[in-house]
Amino acid sequence: MTESRVESDAVRIRDLDVTFATDGGDVHAVRDVSLQVRRREVLAIVGESGSGKTVTAKTILRLLPETALTSGAVVLDGTDVLRVSGQRMRELRGTDVAMVFQEPSTALNPVFPVGWQIAEGLRAHARISRAQARTRAVDILRRVGIPDPETRVNYYPHQFSGGQKQRVVIAMALVLNPSVIVADEPTTALDVTVQAEILDLLRRCRDEFGAAVVLITHNMGVVADLADRVSVMYEGRVVETAPVEELFSAPREEYTRRLLAAVPRLTLAAKPAPVGQARRTGGEAIVAAHGLVIEYPGRLAQKAFRAVDDVDFDINAGEVLGLVGESGSGKSTIGRAIAGLTRVTDGSLAVFGTELRGAGERRLRPLRRDIGFVFQDPATSFNPLFTIAQAIAEPLLVHGAASGAAAARGRVDELLEQVQLPGAFGDRFPHELSGGQRQRASLARALALDPKLLIADEPTSALDVSVQARVLELFAELQQRLGFACLFITHDLAVVDQVAHRVVVLHRGRIAEQGPTPEVLGAPRDPDTRRLLASLPVPDPREQAARRAARLAAESRRP
Amino acid sequence: MSAADPLAPPRVRGWKRLPVVRQLRQSVGLQRGMLVTGLVITGLFLLTALLAPFLAPYGYAQLQGADGRNFGAQVPPSAAHPLGTTVGGFDVLSRVIWGAQTALGAIVVAVLLSIVVGVLLGLVSGYFGGWLDRILVVVADAIYAFPTLLLAIVAAIVISGGQSSLGGGILAAAISITVVFIPQYLRVVRSEVVRVKSEAFVESARVIGSSSVRIMVRHVLRNSIRTLPLIITLNASEAILTLAGLGFLGFGIQPTKAAEWGYDLNKSVSDVAAGIWWTSVFPGVAIVLVVLGVTLVGESLNDLSDPRLRSRRRARRAAPAVATEPAP
Incomplete structure (x- = not known):
């Protein structure tokens, strides 16, 4: 049961089968999936929605609902998590395997300071004092790149930006030094610039913390950036598993090729001239915005929030x-202002020559x-x-x-x-x-x-x-x-x-x-x-x- | 995950989509047992009420048999009077059966009135918001703050001076119940409307250029009344209790105008000490059974409408396997 043996694989999934009971009958979500995640490796599981990638990854933590029926084996550090007791599973979670969720704003409890939430994980697994837990929380926050962690350990989730919240969630996952981190679409809810930072941090999870990362994503750009190996899933099965460069340069399966071909790329080709312009010469612009300002009224004492500030553009x-x-x-x-769903505060917004302001x-x-x-x-x-x-x-x-x-x-x-x-x-x-x-x-x-x-x-x-x-x-x-x-x-x-x-x-x-x-x-x-x-x-x-x-x-x- | 997978359930059409029927088909195990029990009791109650003229051996205000002789007061159960007679000389069985009709009348009128008014107010209040919404919600909260029975008594006195005929009595009881229920419908519908109002399909209707009335009626209303069957059943049982409470306190319907369980219970209070059990037990049992039946239906509908509370058949296992346990 312990990791006395030298294991080359952090997680080994063998013949995994998951079926859900739903109102519409049984849904066979995962069929006969076998995967290995090596130590210090980022394995990306990609696929369309409904391909079973999230279900597969959640099985590693046994986080499936009661209606799920599983067979096969998920071996984590020599322990088959499908067969251990609830007590043992609780011990494994956090120390051996941890999870990073898609939406950082819902993965954190809004009524507790982040430091408390990190300490909660620590104290669930070891008897340590409040002061010690706090020290470790500050330490881990610093290591995931939260500036001024001594103060911010007492902040509540809403005081952090989206990217920082995701850093905190990753800190919670890292604090017990798990050998595997399951990251379920960790950057989907974030902007591209923030996404790049979080991907850097996940790379450090592997390089500095020595954790293996199971990355679930549908974004091939993210895969190319972070993954060492890639498994492509389709309709509950693993279609292809290959090292990342090989997968992108020489995909073996037809489905993988189709998936890669569908990814939009920057080509920077000039478009043919707009068709309408030739037809309606000299017509005025369909939409004309000049000095457009849109504010959302603030509540009570708060100032109005200026969402759009002095914007000029035309659509011909x-x-x-x-x-x-x-x-x-x-x-x-x-967009909402042009459709008349949001009021124009200042400036001018004319649609088909009609002024929308007021x-x-x-x-x-x-x-x-x-x-x-x-x-x-x-x-x-x-x-x-x-x-x-x-x-x-x-x-x-x-x-x-x-x-x-x-x-x-x-x-x-x-x-x-x-x-x-x-x-x-x-x-x-x-x-x-x-x-x-x-x-x-x-x-x-x-x-x-x-x-x-x-x-x-x-x-x-x-x-x-x-x-x-x-x-x-x-x-x-x-x-x-x-x-x-x-x-x-x-x-x-x-x-x-x-x-x-x-x-x-x-x-x-x-x-x-x-x-x-x-x-x-x-x-x-x-x-x-x-x-x-x-x-x-x-x-x-x-x-x-x-x-x-x-x-x-x-x-x-x-x- | 998107709902549109190739394994989506086949579309269910026609009568099978009706509220109670759908849940009945959906239910399994204990929840099905509860629902079926509730439906059977409620069905019996409905049948009794509708067929009262044929089922009851005597009229509700009848004091004499066909031979012109009085039944006599407090006669123990016998062949002529299977459940005995009351202190006023009425046949208990007949009063209990006719009482179902009164109860049903009160439920139907009360629920109809409160639904129409409550849903309408809730829709307007939730959709337009603003000062109208504030006022309606404050008034509703104020009504909540009153003890409901006290409010019903006041309403009964205002409407009918306390005592009245069958139509007037049922109406008075129903209206007084309505006053108490309207705030419930208002709040439930209002909160649903506020939720639905912000959904994208309502915005898309606005972008199309639909008028407010059209949006409210076509798009918002039908999406806001999913929980109503549940509230109706819960309110129906509450309506019976309120009606019986009014009758018991002497604000109900005159015994010569209609049979009413609460009134009969009131008159049998002194019998209990004298060892005359049949005058109080049967109307009491009738009240308990009807409330139980309707509440069982309501509770199981509630559980079934919530996917987290609904129990399902286990997935069929293809090979020996280990079932996952829920996350702690």
Whole structure:
């Protein structure tokens, strides 16, 4: 039971099978999976959502719900965790295996100081005094790069930024020196610049702390940056396992090749000129913002929060304008303001020549006929009680383009065909569609009234890469054909490179840079844009290593 | 993880999607036992109420048999009167059976009234917010602060002067119950509306240009009333207790206008000491059974609607395996 034997593997998973009992019958989530994680190695498990990667990783800590039924073996330091008692499992958690969660803001308890939460793990495994626990908490916080840990050990989670919270979560995982750390999408909720820092820290977990890391992710850039070996999972099975360079340069399996091909890359190719411009010469801009300011009112004594500050941009007919920036940069707020969901505080925002500042619902309604909106999360943007056909028919009914649901059906089928969904899907309910299908239906609804402007707010960020690639292709094709103008909001520079004619880079509510896409992304002038680009992990391990070195060198030069 | 996997359950259509039916199909084990017991008791209660004219041997206010002779007061159970007669000379069995009708009437009117008013107020309050919302919530909280029975008594006195006929009595009881229940519906619907209001599909309806009324009725309302079947069952049992309480305290329905269990219990208080058990036990048992039945339905609906409380069939195991235990 102890690690007296010299083990080369930190974790060995053999013939693992997991089945969940659900309302809809049994779901066979993991089938016959065998994996090894060597000591001091980062093993990345990649795959689409539903491929079983998270379930596989959670089995290492035996964190599956009661409804799960497992067979096979998960050997951790000579102990099969599927067979040990609950008491022994509790001893193993923390000391032998620890977990880093996706969402740092929910993984920490908001009512306790972080130091207390780190100490809790320590005191669960050893009898040590409060003072000793505190010392060790301060020490580990310093080692994960929290500045001024003596003071901050008493801070509550909300006093840290997202990236720092993730550092604290990693500190909690590291404090007992586990031999394995399971990191479930550790950077998905973070901005690219913060992501790069957290990836550096995870690398140090391996190099300095000597832990093996099981990294679960769907981001191939992250894999290229951090992983030593990669396992690709698909529909509950391991399709391919290979060292990272080999996987990227010579993938053996067809599925791996497809997955890699779907990853968006910066190509910096110039787009064909916007189609609409040639058609409507001399027409004024569809959207014109000048000195645009948007504030969210503060509560009671607090000052209003300025989300967008003095922003100028135009969207011309038939043009796709990419709006990129980190979270909190105000990009979604601008999209919502154009759709009339958020009020304009100051400056001017004109849509189709109508000033939105101070406009009431009455003045907005006619504009909405010409604006389509695609939301980020296709799962929540459909009324769950409507069929897809009913949802797509809504704009037609509201604006009197059709007298009833039956009359609208012809147009609905036409729209579904346009987004390459079979007409029969109209009779389904939203939860019966996959994410990509739902987002296509969402596109169909946005295009129902032939809008002149489409606002797409992170339309593909909730989708898997392979699905994202197809949706983006469809989007580009429809845009070419129908010639609508589009505001494309995203945090992913590679996506914006693929679809946008021009780019606006936002930084903390202000415009950092704007211009034609290849120019801005190819030769950025603004330091914030440059940092954003440098932090973007590219799906190529060799290139990524070079980029990482360059970025670290640039950072060390900066004070 | 997205819900759309190829293993998604086949779509269930038609009557199988109705609230109680769906949960019944979904339930297993103890939860199913509770639900079935509750449904059987509630079903018996409904049948008794609807078929009272055929089931009851006598009328609820009948004092004499067909031969013109009085039943007599406090007669022990016999062939003519299987459950005996009351101190007022009524047949106990008939009063208990007819009482089901009164109880059902009070439940239906009370629940209908409070749903219509409560849901409407909750919808408006939650959707528009602002000062209207504040006022409604404060009033609702103020009503909460009163003892419900006291409030019901006040309402009964205001509405009918305390004593009244069948229609008036049921209405008075129902309205006084309604006053107490409206705040519950208001708060539940309001909190659901506030949650649903911020969902993306409501925003997408706004972007499309739908009017507020259309959004409220088409999009928000139907997504906010999932918990109502549960509250209805819980309130139904509370309605019976309130009605019986009113009757017991003498604010109910006159015995000549309708049978009412609470009133009968009130009149049998002095019998208990005299060893006359049949006048109090049967109306009492009727109240307990109906409340139990309806509460069982409500409780199991509550458990079944919460995926964390719902028990499921175990996954079928293909090979000998070790079941994982829940994380501590």
